[in-house]
Amino acid sequence: MKETKIAVKDLSLYYGDKQALKDINIDIPEKRVTAFIGPSGCGKSTFLRVLNRMNDLIDHVKIDGEVYIDGVNIYDKSLDIVNLRKNVGMVFQKSNLFPKTVYENIVYGPRLNGIRDKKLLDEIVEKTLNQAAIWDEAKDRLNENALSLSGGQQQRLCIARALAVEPEIILMDEPASALDPISTAKIEELIHELKLNYTIVIVTHNMQQAARVSDQTAFFYLGELIEYDRTTKIFTNPAKKQTEDYVTGRFG
Amino acid sequence: MEEKDFFSKSADSKYAKRIGKFTRVKESAIKFFFAVNGAMALIFIILIFIFLFKEGFKALEHIGLLDFLFFDRADASGIHQKVFEWYPTSEEARYSLVPLLLGTLLTAIPATIISTLLGVGTGIYLSEVANPKLKEFLKPAIELFAGIPTVVLGFIMLAVGASFFNDLLNPTNRLNAFVASIGLSFVIIPIIASLTEDALHSIPNDLRMASYGLGATKWQTVSRVILPAAFSGVSASIILGFGRAIGETMIVLMCAGNAANITADIFLSVRTMTATIAAEMGEVSQGSDHYYALFFIGIVLFTITFFLNLAAEIIISKMRKKNTF
Ligand SMILES: Nc1ncnc2c1ncn2[C@@H]1O[C@H](COP(=O)(O)OP(=O)(O)OP(=O)(O)O)[C@@H](O)[C@H]1O
Ligand SMILES: [Mg+2]
Numbered sequence: 001m002k003e004t005k006i007a008v009k010d011l012s013l014y015y016g017d018k019q020a021l022k023d024i025n026i027d028i029p030e031k032r033v034t035a036f037i038g039p040s041g042c043g044k045s046t047f048l049r050v051l052n053r054m055n056d057l058i059d060h061v062k063i064d065g066e067v068y069i070d071g072v073n074i075y076d077k078s079l080d081i082v083n084l085r086k087n088v089g090m091v092f093q094k095s096n097l098f099p100k101t102v103y104e105n106i107v108y109g110p111r112l113n114g115i116r117d118k119k120l121l122d123e124i125v126e127k128t129l130n131q132a133a134i135w136d137e138a139k140d141r142l143n144e145n146a147l148s149l150s151g152g153q154q155q156r157l158c159i160a161r162a163l164a165v166e167p168e169i170i171l172m173d174e175p176a177s178a179l180d181p182i183s184t185a186k187i188e189e190l191i192h193e194l195k196l197n198y199t200i201v202i203v204t205h206n207m208q209q210a211a212r213v214s215d216q217t218a219f220f221y222l223g224e225l226i227e228y229d230r231t232t233k234i235f236t237n238p239a240k241k242q243t244e245d246y247v248t249g250r251f252g
Numbered sequence: 253m254e255e256k257d258f259f260s261k262s263a264d265s266k267y268a269k270r271i272g273k274f275t276r277v278k279e280s281a282i283k284f285f286f287a288v289n290g291a292m293a294l295i296f297i298i299l300i301f302i303f304l305f306k307e308g309f310k311a312l313e314h315i316g317l318l319d320f321l322f323f324d325r326a327d328a329s330g331i332h333q334k335v336f337e338w339y340p341t342s343e344e345a346r347y348s349l350v351p352l353l354l355g356t357l358l359t360a361i362p363a364t365i366i367s368t369l370l371g372v373g374t375g376i377y378l379s380e381v382a383n384p385k386l387k388e389f390l391k392p393a394i395e396l397f398a399g400i401p402t403v404v405l406g407f408i409m410l411a412v413g414a415s416f417f418n419d420l421l422n423p424t425n426r427l428n429a430f431v432a433s434i435g436l437s438f439v440i441i442p443i444i445a446s447l448t449e450d451a452l453h454s455i456p457n458d459l460r461m462a463s464y465g466l467g468a469t470k471w472q473t474v475s476r477v478i479l480p481a482a483f484s485g486v487s488a489s490i491i492l493g494f495g496r497a498i499g500e501t502m503i504v505l506m507c508a509g510n511a512a513n514i515t516a517d518i519f520l521s522v523r524t525m526t527a528t529i530a531a532e533m534g535e536v537s538q539g540s541d542h543y544y545a546l547f548f549i550g551i552v553l554f555t556i557t558f559f560l561n562l563a564a565e566i567i568i569s570k571m572r573k574k575n576t577f
Contacts, residue, residue, distance in 0.1 A: 086467030089465065112468050
């Protein structure tokens with residue numbers, strides 16, 4: 001196995017009094033794709049948000065435990081959360097482009113980092129749109145409202161926008177759930193290429209998708225991490241009965 | 253199944269349920285009730301409109317349109333001079349609206365600027381910063397503030413505010429455009445704050461998450477994403493506030509000093525269009541030139557506020573359409 005990028009130790013999360021995550025321990029390797037699967041409401045999105053501290057934006061959330069990225073506890077009190085989120089990018093289930101042009105959407109992150117040079121920004125736009133496999137479709141529409149693109153294009157643009165900040169880790173919450181099969185295939189292809197340079201964590205409801213894109217898979221159930229192993233093992237020979245029932249479609 | 257069979261079954265199918273006669277009558281009665289209400293409101297507005305314009309345009313028969321701009325005074329040696337004065341009760345009555353228009357602008361514009369800074373700031377605080385519990389208390393409190401009778405605000409400004417600013421700034425006149433515009437701000441800040449909060453609040457949370465997810469701070473998110481996305485709503489709130497400042501009467505009547513000066517000096521007494529109507533309408537004899545002149549001012553006011561409100565409405569409805577993506 002590759003080196004560990006993210007190490008989670010005894011993590012519990014509460015929404016008010018309700019416990020949504022229970023004592024999660026998991027090591028996520030560098031430059032691999034890790035998939036989170038499990039029935040609706042089991043805490044996959046919640047756990048994903050733990051990894052870039054997006055839960056901090058929700059009221060009444062309480063978190064116990066530690067999350068180490070490259071050996072640094074990101075829940076350390078003095079940690080710069082804004083800097084953390086620059087290194088841990090996120091792609092959401094529903095594309096959430098800004099009501100601005102395609103170009104402005106991509107350069108939003110770089111501009112936050114103080115990049116003003118027009119030539120450099122142009123380069124970033126071309127590079128990230130290429131990475132996200134949408135350059136050909138978008139190159140003539142850079143100055144159009146991003147919301148005028150199709151749903152699948154918008155989602156790839158969201159990925160490009162996240163890449164423009166040059167994160168090391170990309171969290172994806174069901175990035176293809178609202179897309180047609182062709183757009184989904186494009187996104188999966190994209191994930192394959194991205195893992196050469198990025199550590200990717202993806203939540204998905206689609207078993208085939210998890211099997212296709214991921215190297216290891218974590219199965220969550222009712223806020224607990226039930227089983228975590230190589231994807232091939234999870235799908236062919238899971239250790240736990242619950243996992244087997246879930247991946248074979250017997251419940252959930 | 254035979255086709256005939258299929259259709260003959262229809263009577264006892266569960267899809268065959270009909271609406272009772274009583275329900276239908278009730279539905280139409282309710283519709284009628286609201287239609288009448290709506291129509292009444294519309295009719296009253298139209299009647300006011302007709303009355304105002306009918307009386308106002310008579311002014312143009314009594315007093316020429318040019319006379320509302322300036323008075324052409326010829327002295328003994330035959331030299332003509334344009335005088336911009338509002339002096340309707342003089343022997344040589346002068347009806348220039350210029351000083352009144354200036355007075356209105358000199359109170360309404362500073363008030364709108366002050367209220368935009370504080371009102372938009374408050375709106376941002378309510379929508380983006382205040383925790384939900386505090387907001388639940390603050391927003392109604394601010395809206396309640398907008399409901400304080402303006403005569404009370406005028407009185408407070410007259411009794412306390414004017415002296416305070418007199419000591420602080422030592423203005424030319426104790427009652428002046430500045431004091432009035434501070435008073436107006438008390439009315440307009442809540443309007444702008446409340447509407448700005450609505451506009452910001454209507455921006456989907458997804459956009460905030462996208463921004464934070466890219467490593468933006470709260471302030472960067474507000475200034476680069478939320479405010480631009482809500483731009484039309486915020487500008488509509490400012491226009492509505494400006495319209496309200498122009499139309500407001502009691503505060504300017506009590507605090508602006510009511511001297512129809514031609515000036516751009518904010519520390520001088522001025523007289524607004526609204527204050528002129530309020531102060532003089534009670535004393536004119538109906539049908540006199542002065543009476544019609546006041547109606548004409550009414551038309552000018554009505555037209556200005558009508559178009560400001562119209563502009564705001566158009567901007568807001570455009571915003572609603574745009575937000576449905
Ligand atoms: N903001 C919130 N406030 C309170 N409870 C929440 C909040 N978000 C999620 N929850 C609860 O936490 C639990 C886990 O939710 P989460 O969204 O993480 O599930 P999920 O596995 O992503 O589900 P899905 O597959 O449907 O997206 C659920 O019971 C949910 O009701
Ligand atoms: Mg989810």
